Amino acid sequence: MIGSAMRNIPTDLMRSFVKAIDGGSFTRAAEMVGRTQSAVSLQIKRLEDVVGARLFQRDARNLELTAQGRTFAQYARRMLALNDEALALMQSPSVSGRVRLGAPSEYTDSLLPHLLGRFAQAHPNVMLEVTSDLSKNLLARQQNGEFDLVVALHDDTHAGGGKSIHTEPLVWFTSADHFGHMQSPLPLVLAPPPCIYRRRMLHQMEQEAKPCRITYLSSSHSAIVAAVRAGLGATAMAHSTLPSEIRLLGNAEGLPSLGYLEVRLPAAESSDALHCLATYIGEHLGQTARSVADHD
Structure with missing residues (x-):
């Protein structure tokens, strides 16, 4: 007889669960995993049945995790990361080459060092060249042939091309x-x-x-963070890239909601190395980001 200790948690259910957290809704999760909203809703219900706990507040106006949901989210991210890393490692002997990657500086400073370090361990024969710049500059430079792959932020989710890999809120802080x-x-x-x-x-x-006024202007991500910490003013960044030791701001302080930003991976996947890196970033970016519920 198989007891509860022998049950397994399907990774596709966990992936939809994590995408729902990162996207802030079942609809956004459905877009990211290639399913319908109703299918994702059923997946979440099935996942709750498997783990024996309610993961989301059903009466909340916005998608909100329960206390058990926040705990399980940490395990789900770790299990998905290990699953994807194991699959990537099995492919590594046949993958080699060079990839020129462009990404906004807030991502190269906060998330990508960890992700790219794990990618390098799984694919030791791939050489990475990483450049930081503003998203619009990176996309223009990619058109000129300077990059093989660009992690680009988009503020219009209905315009432009590329594969959507992550959606998250833009957050005020000081x-x-x-x-x-x-x-x-x-x-x-x-x-x-x-x-x-x-x-x-x-x-x-x-x-x-x-009313607002610009008190400090810099193209350097680290300089902007330093200026905010020094008390020169407030700013906003994508939720997953928020620095430490800051004060979050929002409606309680009279600041307007800034909505969501979408991260896309526009690339012509012309090599195995490029395809592997694009897939790796796509699978891991949302998992590594802090959950929306932790910010609320």
């Missing part, structure tokens, strides 16, 4: 030790155009008639 966010007009720390974050922040502040 210094943990200063109170500049209480000033009016609101001091902002921004990157120069054509930064997607900058455009979204200024547009939403204007739409809601919230």
